[in-house]
Amino acid sequence: MQKPTWKSTLKGYLYLLPALLILVVFSIYPIIKSFLMSFYTDYDFFSDTVNAYGLENFTKLFQDPNFITALKNTGIFVIGVVPLSIIISLAIAVLLNSKIKLSGFFRTIYFLPFVTSVVAVAIVWSWIFHSDYGLLNYILGLFGVDPIDWLTSPTYAMPALIILSIWKGLGFNIIIFLAGLQNIGNQYYLAAKVDGASAWNRFKSITLPLLSPTMFFVSIISIINAFKVFDEIFALFNGRPGPANSALTVVYYVYQKFYEEWEFGLATAAAFVLFLIIFLFTIIQLIVGKKFVHYN
Amino acid sequence: MDIHLNQLSMVFDNTTAVQEMTTTIKDGELVSLLGPSGCGKSTTLMLLSGLYKPTSGSIHFGDQDVTKLDAEKRGIGMVFQSYALYPHLSVLKNIMFPLRMKKVPKKEAEARAKEMAELVQIGHLLDRKPGQLSGGQQQRVAIARALVKKPNVLLLDEPLSNLDARLRLEMREEIRRIQQEIGITAIFVTHDQEEALSISDRVMLMKDGIIQQESAPQNMYKKPENEFVASFLGNPPINLMTLTKTHESTVYRLADSKEIIQLPALPPEDMETVRLGIRAEDLFHTTENPLFQGEIIHIETIGRDTLIRMQVGSITVRALVDPEQQLQIGDAYSLGVRPGNVHYFHSESGKRLPLQMRGGNWHAKTNVEEHA
CATH class of the missing domain: 3.40.50.300 (P-loop containing nucleotide triphosphate hydrolases)
Known part of the structure; x- marks a missing residue:
């Protein structure tokens, strides 16, 4: 490596400039702006003048029962989606990684939901979830389960959303897990077999620990994505946060306050709270990860 | 078990x-x-x-x-x-x-x-x-x-x-x-x-x-x-060559050349052609009844060993020789072998063939050489 000179540094910055410009305009600036906005307590958006700053937005936020509902729903959603999604996609990835016929075909099949538009997916699923003609209720009916109002009952709206989101996220997780699995040398499995490890023990003692960096990555991405859930709700419940706010999440709350009620201060304050929550979770994961993740 | x-x-x-x-x-x-x-x-x-x-x-x-x-x-x-x-x-x-x-x-x-x-x-x-x-x-x-x-x-x-x-x-x-x-x-x-x-x-x-x-x-x-x-065992690899019987039943020559080989031990009599194998370390310098005579074309000294390659008719023969000797490329040289160190193989199947020792006279001579 050469020492950086002024000339080479400038040249380097020049290459970075195009992407940097876009990032600054569409990400960095809005982040800073919305952070500041959360402290606007008296704001005239016609003239873009701020008359007073303060913490009032945050106190109002936590007094709003809708925001509390949104927090609770988001929590339920994260807990409902992330672990199940990881377990299912890991199981499928392990199966796809074993020597089976047409594994390339199955890989494509499982990846399809990820690249399909959320709106299209939601339309298909709103049919599947339909209480009278839906596929899901038909299958449940075969097992003697009474029809469930998936999309219209406040009790089942969240489970329906969770099912859709798990299914939608599988493809991405499976691809990442597959890449991780293929990185594990076959010699460890041969050695473990010779050492008398059963299939389950091989999975537990070889696959899981050696997959831990991938697991770590997938869980961080999944948790962040789950906290950010919005499009699925919008599409599945036709632009409503579920029956009786039963699928109202924090991002949906932000959207409502910002675009429907023009409460910019409240919306950005909620967004900032969500940022803090995600940040906290990521920090916890980093700390926990240090203990359990093995890097070669 | x-x-x-x-x-x-x-x-x-x-x-x-x-x-x-x-x-x-x-x-x-x-x-x-x-x-x-x-x-x-x-x-x-x-x-x-x-x-x-x-x-x-x-x-x-x-x-x-x-x-x-x-x-x-x-x-x-x-x-x-x-x-x-x-x-x-x-x-x-x-x-x-x-x-x-x-x-x-x-x-x-x-x-x-x-x-x-x-x-x-x-x-x-x-x-x-x-x-x-x-x-x-x-x-x-x-x-x-x-x-x-x-x-x-x-x-x-x-x-x-x-x-x-x-x-x-x-x-x-x-x-x-x-x-x-x-x-x-x-x-x-x-x-x-x-x-x-x-x-x-x-x-x-x-x-x-x-x-x-x-x-x-x-x-x-x-x-x-x-x-x-x-051929798999041994370093340097064993010398292998094809021999053909001449009109005289106990005299063999190298295939593809007229070079007559003075063999200390003979292959079974009914063989027209036969493969001969001799390890490099089993060859030694001799002037009496030598097996191979030729010109040194290569000398290599590795540690305690001196390996030479000698042109004999159309083939080259590798031999480990006494490092004390002053040898130069181009020198005429001759090599002999003890009868027990000669290996014969079937020219098609590659199977080992039994040896026939020559008469006692031949033996005595080589033994003398051995102790010289």
Whole structure:
């Protein structure tokens, strides 16, 4: 490596400039702006003048029962989606990684939901979830389960959303897990077999620990994505946060306050709270990860 | 516990890796499977381990038929070429792993693992991860892990090929020492003849999935059963040439040339053409009744040895000669051989042919030369 000179540094910055410009305009600036906005307590958006700053937005936020509902729903959603999604996609990835016929075909099949538009997916699923003609209720009916109002009952709206989101996220997780699995040398499995490890023990003692960096990555991405859930709700419940706010999440709350009620201060304050929550979770994961993740 | 292989075959798609192999490995023996790459030696080991299942034939450990038994249940220990130490476990946990799989209580497993670590002299490295060990240390850990569950058989798949030359020498002696200390039956796969010949009780030389010869190392070197064995073993490689009988029944010449060869021992009389093999170190300088006469075209001194190449008719002959001699390229030179060091092989099948000694007179002469 050469020492950086002024000339080479400038040249380097020049290459970075195009992407940097876009990032600054569409990400960095809005982040800073919305952070500041959360402290606007008296704001005239016609003239873009701020008359007073303060913490009032945050106190109002936590007094709003809708925001509390949104927090609770988001929590339920994260807990409902992330672990199940990881377990299912890991199981499928392990199966796809074993020597089976047409594994390339199955890989494509499982990846399809990820690249399909959320709106299209939601339309298909709103049919599947339909209480009278839906596929899901038909299958449940075969097992003697009474029809469930998936999309219209406040009790089942969240489970329906969770099912859709798990299914939608599988493809991405499976691809990442597959890449991780293929990185594990076959010699460890041969050695473990010779050492008398059963299939389950091989999975537990070889696959899981050696997959831990991938697991770590997938869980961080999944948790962040789950906290950010919005499009699925919008599409599945036709632009409503579920029956009786039963699928109202924090991002949906932000959207409502910002675009429907023009409460910019409240919306950005909620967004900032969500940022803090995600940040906290990521920090916890980093700390926990240090203990359990093995890097070669 | 003896290991019996009976008509063992392994076919991958269209290639036959092991072909109807039948042999017995005796209890406590260290046997080397030797051969060029692709000869089926590693496949044989994988079949013994149970990681591969044979296409046909059977494997018995003692009286037990293990042909269909999975690797997990065969009770074997194996050292892999890449060691395959679990990278996320410490040395101690690596060695304990087979015991934990057998549900040995943790305390006992730890004690046994430590004992085994002492045997292979890595007792001071127990808390390290494999990534922090040198190649030789990893090798020792791999051996300890393979032995800790007291297996019936120890299988070693080219265990030394990832080590540098000096360490390889040390580790092969270590493997021999450990094997003898425990008295375990061990099967060692290698493509390195020196390794195989130096540490094994018995060598099986394989080619194209077939055992070419199995015998004690020295015997294999001294009495190769066919031309392949003769050419595979030995460094520098053995001199091989085709001889054709002249009109006189005891006089042979080199094929493709008129060069008459004065043979100290003759092939069976009914052979028109025959392959002759003589090792470079069995040739010596003589002027009386020399076997080869020619011009030195190459001289190489490696350590204590001087290797020359001599043009004899249309072929070149390699010989290890006395390094004290002052030789130069272009010198005329002559070489002789003792009758017992001549090998004849069938010109088509490559099989070893019996020797016919010449009359006593000839013998006497060579003996005189020998002591001169």
